[in-house]
Amino acid sequence: MGTVLLAAGVLLWSAAHLFKRLQPAKRAELGDTGRLYATVAIFASILLMVLGYRWADPVxxxxxxxxxxxxxxxxxxxxxxxxxxxxxxxxxxxxxxxxxxxxxxxxxxxxxxxxxxxxxxxxxxxxxxxxxxxxxxxxxxxxxxxxxxxxxxxxxxxxxxxxxxxxxxxxxxxxxxxxxxxxxxx
Structure with missing residues (x-):
C-alpha cells in the first residue's frame, strides 16, 4: 500500500506542476481557482509521498x-x-x-x-x-x-x-x- 501511495504522490506532484505548462489555456481559464487547485494538489502529493515512503516496506x-x-x-x-x-x-x-x-x-x-x-x-x-x-x-x-x-x-x-x-x-x-x-x- 505504501508503494502505491508513494507512486501516486509522485504522479500527482508531476501533474500539478506540469499542468500549467502542458495546458496553458486551460490553466489561464481557471485563474486563481486553478492556482488553488494546484496548491492543494501539491500539498496532497507531499502528504502522499511522505506517508507512502514511511509505510512502504523497504526493498x-x-x-x-x-x-x-x-x-x-x-x-x-x-x-x-x-x-x-x-x-x-x-x-x-x-x-x-x-x-x-x-x-x-x-x-x-x-x-x-x-x-x-x-x-x-x-x-x-x-x-x-x-x-x-x-x-x-x-x-x-x-x-x-x-x-x-x-x-x-x-x-x-x-x-x-x-x-x-x-x-x-x-x-x-x-x-x-x-x-x-x-x-x-x-
Whole structure:
C-alpha cells in the first residue's frame, strides 16, 4: 500500500506542476481557482509521498557506502546554493537557465545515492524525471531566454551563506524526522 501511495504522490506532484505548462489555456481559464487547485494538489502529493515512503516496506537494491553520505551532502549543498542563486539572481543565474530545477535535480540524484531502495527509486527517481521533463517542456515552450542582468559579486557571497544556513537548518530538521544526514550515527 505504501508503494502505491508513494507512486501516486509522485504522479500527482508531476501533474500539478506540469499542468500549467502542458495546458496553458486551460490553466489561464481557471485563474486563481486553478492556482488553488494546484496548491492543494501539491500539498496532497507531499502528504502522499511522505506517508507512502514511511509505510512502504523497504526493498533494498544497493547498500549505502560511507562515501555516499558525503557526496549526498555535497550535492544537497549545491542544490541549496542553486535555489539561492535563483532567488538572488546572481551572476551564475546568467549562465544557468533553470537554477531551481538544476538544484532540484542535484537534490534528487543525491538522495538516490543514499536511498538505495525501491521506494527511494520511486520517490527520488520519479522527482528527478519530473525535473528533467519540466526543463524540456519549459525550453520547448519558451525557446528565447533573456538572461538576467549582470549582478553584483556580493550576491554570490550571500547565496553561499544562505546555502550554508539552509543546509544546517534543514539537516537538523531532517535528523528530527528521519535519518541524521551528516553521517557519524544518530
Amino acid at each position: 533494498w537494491l544497493w547498500p549505502r557506502a560511507g562515501w555516499m553520505i558525503h557526496l549526498n551532502n555535497l550535492l544537497v549543498f549545491v542544490a541549496f546554493y542553486m535555489f539561492a542563486v535563483s532567488g538572488l539572481k546572481t551572476s551564475l543565474a546568467r549562465r544557468i537557465r533553470h537554477p531551481q530545477l538544476t538544484g532540484f535535480k542535484a537534490w534528487a540524484v543525491a538522495h538516490l545515492l543514499v536511498a538505495g531502495s525501491v521506494q527511494g527509486v520511486i520517490l527520488f527517481g520519479g522527482l528527478l524525471a519530473w525535473a528533467v521533463v519540466s526543463v524540456i517542456v519549459i525550453n520547448r515552450a519558451n525557446r528565447d531566454w533573456t538572461r538576467p542582468p549582470e549582478a553584483a559579486i556580493w550576491r554570490e557571497g550571500v547565496a553561499l551563506v544562505a546555502a550554508v544556513f539552509l543546509m544546517l537548518v534543514v539537516g537538523i530538521i531532517h535528523g528530527w524526522v528521519g535519518p541524521w544526514p551528516f553521517g557519524g550515527g544518530a
